[in-house]
Amino acid sequence: MKKVRTTIKSALKRTQLFKLLAPWYSGSGSILMFHRICRKEEKSFFLNNSALEITPEYLEAIILSFKKRGYVFVPIGDVPRILNIHQKQKFVVFTFDDGYLDTYALAYPIFRKYKVPFTIYVTTSFPDGDAVLWWYMLDALVIQNRTVEFDLDGTHYGFNCCDNQSKEMTFMAIQKIIQSSNPSHFSNVVEAVFAKNGIDRRATSDRFAIGWESLIAMSKDKLVTIGAHTVNHFSLKNLSEEELNSELLLSKNRIESKIDLPVKAFSYPFGGINEAGLREFDAVKRAGFETGVTTRQTNVFKQHKSYLTSLPRINIDGNIESFAKIEYESGFLPFYRAGCKGFVAD
Secondary structure, three states, rough: OHHHHHHHHHHHHHHHHHHHHHHHHOOOOEEEEEEEOOOOOHHOOHHHHOOEEOOOOHHHHHHHHHHHOOOOOOOOOHHHHHHHHOOOOOOEEEEEEEEEEHHHHHHHHHHHHHHEEEEEEOOOOOOOOOOHHHHHHHHHHHOOOOEEEEEOOEEEEEEEOOOOHHHHHHHHHHHHHHHOHHHHHHHHHHHHHHHHOOOOOOHHHHEOOOHHHHHHHHOOOEEEEEEEOOOOOHHHHOHHHHHHHHHHEEEEEEEHHHHOOOOOEEEEOOOOOOOHHHHHHHHHOOOOOOOEEEEEOOOHHHHHOOOOOOOOOEEOOEEEEEEEEEHHHOOOOHHHHHHOOOOOOO
C-alpha cells in the first residue's frame, strides 16, 4: 500500500491531473478526523497507536494549508445548513474522537491561535475515570516486557517480544484477541491480559484521558463543540437494541449534565461499515442527535444532506504526515480510498 501511495503521489505531482479532476471528487467540503496530539518524541512505537497521534506542528500545517486555499472553517453544527444552500466556498470541519487530555493541552491553544472551531467527541468513561484504554495499556505491556503470558477462556497464550519486530507482532496478535472478545466478557479479558501482568488501568486513564474540568472550560468557548462518542466505546453493531440506546442516551445525558448545553453531535466508535449501519444511524437520530460522523473515507457531498447521521470523514493518519500535501489539498486519496465512488452514504 505504501508503494501504491508513493506512485500515486509521484503521478499527481508530475501531471497535476488532480487539479483538473478536483471538481468531481472534492465535494462540498471535508470533515477531518483526529485522535491525539502529541510531541514527536512522545509518539508510540507501535504503528496502530502512532497512527492516532499527530504532532502540534502537523496540526498547525494542516490549518494553514486549508486557510491558504480559501476553505471556510466551520463547526460540525453548521454542516446541515451548508448542505442545504448554494455555497461556492468549500468548508472544513476539525473533529477529535475519544477525549484525550492533549486535545485540551496541545490542540486547543492552536485552534484558539487561529480562531478555528473544532469538535471533540467524548467517550464519557474517559472523563469519568472508568475508561479502559487498552491500546495504550497494551503499548506499555509489550514495551516493558521481553515475554508476555496470560490465560484466557481456558487457553494459555505466550509471546516472545525481545526485539522490535517481535514486539510489533505481539502487539498486533494481542490486539486481535482483545478486539474479537465479546463486550460482556471484556472485564475478564482486561483482568487476564493486563491486571495479572501488572498494568494499571487507572494509571493509564489518568495519563491519557481528559477530565471534566477541562471539558467544561472548553465548552464555554464558542469555538468548541462537545459531542458524544458513547459511554464505553463498544462496537455498536455488537450491542442489543437496549444496550445501543443506553450507550447513546447515557453518554448524551451525562455530557449535557456536566456542560449545561445540548449535545447534538455524535461520533460512532470505530465507525466503519462493520461497526455502524442503518440500525445505528436511525438510533442516533431517535436519540436526538442532529449529526453523526463515521469513519467512511470520502469528502462531504450535497447528497449528504439526506444522510446527516452517517457523514463521512477523512482520517488524519499520524504515520503518513509527510504525504499530507497531495492527500489533503487535492482530495484525491479520500476519493481513491472510497473506490473512486465519491459520494458514500451506506
